[in-house]
Amino acid sequence: MAKNTALKHAFVITALLIxxxxxxxxxxxxxxSSMARKEDLPYIKCQVCEKxxxxxxxxxxxxxxxxxxxxxxxxxxxEISENVCNLKKQESDWILQIDIVKKGDDLELxxxxxxxxxxxxxxTIERACQEVMGYSDTDVAEYIYKSKPQIDKLVKFLCxxxxxxxxxxxxxxxxxxxPPEPFVPKSSKEAEMDKIMKSMEGMPGAPGMKMYSxxxxxxxxxxxxDPDEDEDDDEDSDDFPSKLGKVLREKETAKxxxxxxxxxxxxxxxxxxxxxxxxxxxxxxxxxxxxKSVSSKKYTKGSKADL
Numbered sequence: 001m002a003k004n005t006a007l008k009h010a011f012v013i014t015a016l017l018i019x020x021x022x023x024x025x026x027x028x029x030x031x032x033s034s035m036a037r038k039e040d041l042p043y044i045k046c047q048v049c050e051k052x053x054x055x056x057x058x059x060x061x062x063x064x065x066x067x068x069x070x071x072x073x074x075x076x077x078x079e080i081s082e083n084v085c086n087l088k089k090q091e092s093d094w095i096l097q098i099d100i101v102k103k104g105d106d107l108e109l110x111x112x113x114x115x116x117x118x119x120x121x122x123x124t125i126e127r128a129c130q131e132v133m134g135y136s137d138t139d140v141a142e143y144i145y146k147s148k149p150q151i152d153k154l155v156k157f158l159c160x161x162x163x164x165x166x167x168x169x170x171x172x173x174x175x176x177x178x179p180p181e182p183f184v185p186k187s188s189k190e191a192e193m194d195k196i197m198k199s200m201e202g203m204p205g206a207p208g209m210k211m212y213s214x215x216x217x218x219x220x221x222x223x224x225x226d227p228d229e230d231e232d233d234d235e236d237s238d239d240f241p242s243k244l245g246k247v248l249r250e251k252e253t254a255k256x257x258x259x260x261x262x263x264x265x266x267x268x269x270x271x272x273x274x275x276x277x278x279x280x281x282x283x284x285x286x287x288x289x290x291x292k293s294v295s296s297k298k299y300t301k302g303s304k305a306d307l
Contacts, residue, residue: 034120036127037180043107043173044100046166048128049159051109055084055094056158057151060144074145081137085129087118090198095125099183105172112183115191119181136162 059080063072083089087096096115101108109125116122133140136158143149143157159166186194 034118034123034181036123037120038124038127040100040107040124040180041128041131043170044109044125045128045132046159046170047109048125049132049163049165050155051094051098052084052129052132053155053158054151055091056081056140056144057149057154059084059091072145074141077141077144078138081133081141085126085133087122087126088198090195092126092129093195095122095129096186098122098125100124100180102173102177102179106170107173112185115186115194117184117186119184121180121183124180132158132163132165134163 060072060077063076063080080091083091085095086092093115096118097112098121099110099112099116100121101110139162140158144154147153149157
């Protein structure tokens, strides 16, 4: 029990540190949820498959290097295959580094060498990756585990033999095609925070952990304070760290007040119970002395009668 409590406290502290580290960045507060562009899938699916195969090969190699001289198990390869197309998992970080660019009649996936904000482009690539993989994750994992193929053989197996997504040339992109949002690189701090949050995903003691922006925290108003107070908080954003410190200090003071009240209540209750116990003990003692006195008199009378 103590271990679980300590673990939960550690996660709360970690979340607070992450939140405070995040506060100076403004891009996170402006993120919008984008949808995959299904109309783009036929033009990029083959390229996504090729990059997917490359990632599977590379990530298995990376894991082998970490646990050498042991061999990566088939279960671990299946886990990589299941996560490599899921943007909530670290194995899919490669998707965030790709920009969809129109060149002539084709769409090309261009690697930027850095992670970008996840907009409709990354959602579209994720969707294409999931459609390519489908229910083939265990088949691919088994092939990698048993055959240990080179990249070119793995690309052929996944994209031509197993899924056939590269067996037909993609159609030309229509002239009416509308480009998606431009690729916007993340700051190094944003990328680092995202990796931390992904690594904590699903861990005990941190269910549904959420990243809050500075504006979100300001709008919380110290968890129930009057929402009409300090309406100019947003204008004085430079003073936010001191305001956050004030909020935390006030919250800690409130906790101490509650602890003091509870402690006093327990002390008062204990004293009351002790008084009742002393009174009851006195009554029992008097009753017992009375019983002993009566018994002693009866015994004395009986002894005289016998004589």
